[in-house]
Every structure is written in structure tokens, then in C-alpha cells.
Amino acid sequence: MIRIDSVTKRYPDGTVAVDRLSLDIPDRAITVLVGPSGCGKTTTLRMINRMVEPTEGTILLDGADLQQQPVTTLRRSMGYVIQNAGLFQHRTILDNIATVPRMLGWGRQKSRDRAAELMERVGLDASLGKRYPYQLSGGQQQRVGVARALAADPPVLLMDEPFSAVDPVVRKGLQDELLRIQGELGKTIVFVTHDIDEAIKLGTMVAVMRTGGRLAQFAPPAELLSDPVDDFVEDFLGADRGIRRLSFFPSAGLELTTGPVVRLDATAEQLAAPDAPYLLVTDADGRPLGWAEPRDLTAGDIVPRRLLSYGRPFVPGTDSLRAALDCAVLSPTGWAVAVDADGRVAGVVSQQAIGEAIRTAHGTGGTGDAGTGEAQTGDEQTGDAQTGDAQVAGSADVTKVAP
Numbered sequence: 001m002i003r004i005d006s007v008t009k010r011y012p013d014g015t016v017a018v019d020r021l022s023l024d025i026p027d028r029a030i031t032v033l034v035g036p037s038g039c040g041k042t043t044t045l046r047m048i049n050r051m052v053e054p055t056e057g058t059i060l061l062d063g064a065d066l067q068q069q070p071v072t073t074l075r076r077s078m079g080y081v082i083q084n085a086g087l088f089q090h091r092t093i094l095d096n097i098a099t100v101p102r103m104l105g106w107g108r109q110k111s112r113d114r115a116a117e118l119m120e121r122v123g124l125d126a127s128l129g130k131r132y133p134y135q136l137s138g139g140q141q142q143r144v145g146v147a148r149a150l151a152a153d154p155p156v157l158l159m160d161e162p163f164s165a166v167d168p169v170v171r172k173g174l175q176d177e178l179l180r181i182q183g184e185l186g187k188t189i190v191f192v193t194h195d196i197d198e199a200i201k202l203g204t205m206v207a208v209m210r211t212g213g214r215l216a217q218f219a220p221p222a223e224l225l226s227d228p229v230d231d232f233v234e235d236f237l238g239a240d241r242g243i244r245r246l247s248f249f250p251s252a253g254l255e256l257t258t259g260p261v262v263r264l265d266a267t268a269e270q271l272a273a274p275d276a277p278y279l280l281v282t283d284a285d286g287r288p289l290g291w292a293e294p295r296d297l298t299a300g301d302i303v304p305r306r307l308l309s310y311g312r313p314f315v316p317g318t319d320s321l322r323a324a325l326d327c328a329v330l331s332p333t334g335w336a337v338a339v340d341a342d343g344r345v346a347g348v349v350s351q352q353a354i355g356e357a358i359r360t361a362h363g364t365g366g367t368g369d370a371g372t373g374e375a376q377t378g379d380e381q382t383g384d385a386q387t388g389d390a391q392v393a394g395s396a397d398v399t400k401v402a403p
Helices: 041-048 071-076 092-098 099-103 106-120 126-130 138-150 166-183 196-202 221-226 231-235 241-248 268-272 319-331 351-364
Strands: 001-012 014-023 030-034 058-059 078-082 157-162 188-193 204-208 213-219 262-263 279-282 288-292 333-340 345-350
Touching: 001 041, 014 041, 014 058, 014 213, 014 268, 030 041, 030 196, 041 157, 041 188, 071 078, 078 138, 092 099, 092 106, 092 126, 092 138, 099 106, 106 138, 138 166, 138 351, 166 196, 188 196, 196 221, 196 241, 204 221, 204 231, 213 221, 213 231, 221 231, 221 241, 231 241, 241 319, 262 268, 262 345, 279 345, 288 333, 319 333, 319 345, 319 351, 333 351, 345 351
Parallel strands: 030 188, 030 204, 078 157, 157 188, 262 279
Antiparallel strands: 001 014, 001 058, 204 213, 279 288, 333 345
């Protein structure tokens, strides 16, 4: 665990970047520092590896004062990922990743073998190893940056807005990849971002910081959304924090119906049987094609391209109530389509039924027959991690599932 104890950073001109900050960062979890520009997020991160020296206070790693450790040794024991990856442009991808192992005295072949292993772990094709950074996309370069930070297997990983320079689609992929890697490796990660959605998706714990380097609130994401400590935190979370909170409620309990679902080769009798304003048409394998009013369907003459879009489907038990609600909103009929892992229709559910499930979830605190959950991994699931006097996992009685 990293303990930041009454740390202040004051510059010679009198500017206070961080003001008496105290924070317990739990082991093998992702702690996100989030807040407006100038709130001291990056300064705090850099004080952990002594790129910036604190003016007052102490920072402890497993009880040892970081000030008492050789700075070079300290930095080599911590992975560091920055915006735009910060790769060496004159080195190949393999050699970039192998930088720290080589500095630690590893042999050339051992370092390159480790680099190749990490390329696979972060989702990079082995053929990219001989290329140079400028030959890769922005998202690929960020994956290289993560691989390089992991090369010497450091227990601590520091990440300073690593995904902010890429487009939203690539960013989501990188976030998912980080969560997958964290599930496998269980590192202690300190992650800086200005994006509250990113903080909520990635964080086991989220520290919201005020301008002037003061801590506003430190809590699990679900608790942050349900119980902001003051107006500043509530405003920073945004007007749609209630929608974001639905990411922590599972969709497994939704009551699905198959009544309005018909196949493309349905008979006239089958088309007339369901008492529903719209019918969902599937192909022969049960995959959704689109919606139509019953009167617009003729047995033996259903043309898929004439059907109304079904929006996008969700997977019960894996996706959250937020995802289910989004599917219903995107659907022109107001009904969300649920599919299994193979993309076959499991049933449909109305906005009204989803609304009832949301009210029930609020009443029970969001607990229930959740899916496995993709975003929370490691010991934080067990409630072993401590923050101050409170249990990290125990303080939020909900499970984060895929948003």
C-alpha cells in the first residue's frame, strides 16, 4: 500500500500545487486521481516516484519512506506511462519495451523475449516488434507504453492521462485492455485523468481533488455517484450521474419475453399469434434482424432491409442496467433486445420493465444476481483492501458490471 501522509508541494514562488494531502492507496487495485486542471493530480503522481519532491509530509510504500530510497532504484521499480506513450523514436518496438530490463542488467535476448511476451499480453501482433513508433497508430503506441512500463514486472504502475490523446473508440479499447491486464497481474495502479467517466470505469477507488491540491472525496465509484460529499463533487460528477450509477446495477434480473419474437420464415399463423404492437424478426439462427408492425409482415415475403433497426442488443448478466436502458432508448420501438454470448435472441424487454428494475435496484442498493463484472478485479473484490478506517469494497454495496 502507498500511504500519502499530509503531503504538501509548495513552489518557490509560493504556488501550492498540493495542500496537506493524505491518502491511502490500496494494494493491487486501481486508484484514480481525478479533478479539474490545476488540482495537483499529476504533481501527486510524480511525487510518488520522486520526479517531484514534496515540500512537507511523507510518502510510504509498504511502510518504507520513499525519501530514504535511492531515486534511481525507486523509479526503476515503478512502471510509468504518460500521454502519447513517450517512446524512443530511434528504437524498435521490441527495444523500447526492453528498455528497463536492459538498464537492470538483463541480457539482450532475455530482454527481447520479455518484450515479445508483453506485446502479446497487451494485444499487439508480434510482427510489429521490428517497427518503429512512427509506424504505429496512436492506440498501438499507447499499448507499447503500457508494455514498457510492465517490462520489469514492477509492483506499482503510475499512469498519467495515458489514453487522453486517442479517439473515443481506441480509448475504450485501451481501457478494457488495462482492466483485463489488471485482472491477470493485480498491480497497484495510480491513474490520473480529468475524465470522470474514465475514472468511474477504471477505478477501484476514486480520489476527487479540488483546485489547490486538496482532497474533496475518496470513495469507490458507486459510493461517489450515490453519495457525493458536497456540491463541488456533485457538480464535477455532472448532471447525469444517476445514469452513470446504473453501470453498477446488473441486468441479470430483467424479465425477458419471447412473445414478440418471430423467425424470418414464420407462418401467417405465427405472425398473427403474438399480441404485441411490434414483432422482432430473427434469421434462421435466431439472430436479430429488425422490428416491424405485425400488419407490415407477410408470411413468405419478409424483406430484412425493410425492417426497423433494433438498435443494439445487450447481454443479460454481463451488461449493466445502463446498457439495457441505452438499448431500449436506441430502439425505435422502445424495446431492448437481449442476446446470448453467441448473439442469438434471448428475449426482449420494454423501457417500462427496465424502469421497474431500476427502481427495485435502487431499493436494494443494486445487489442481486449480477454477472461476473468486468471492471473490478483483484483483492478489492474481497474487501481486504483498506482505505483509512473504511473497507474499500465494503463501503459500496454494489457490483460494477460491463457498462
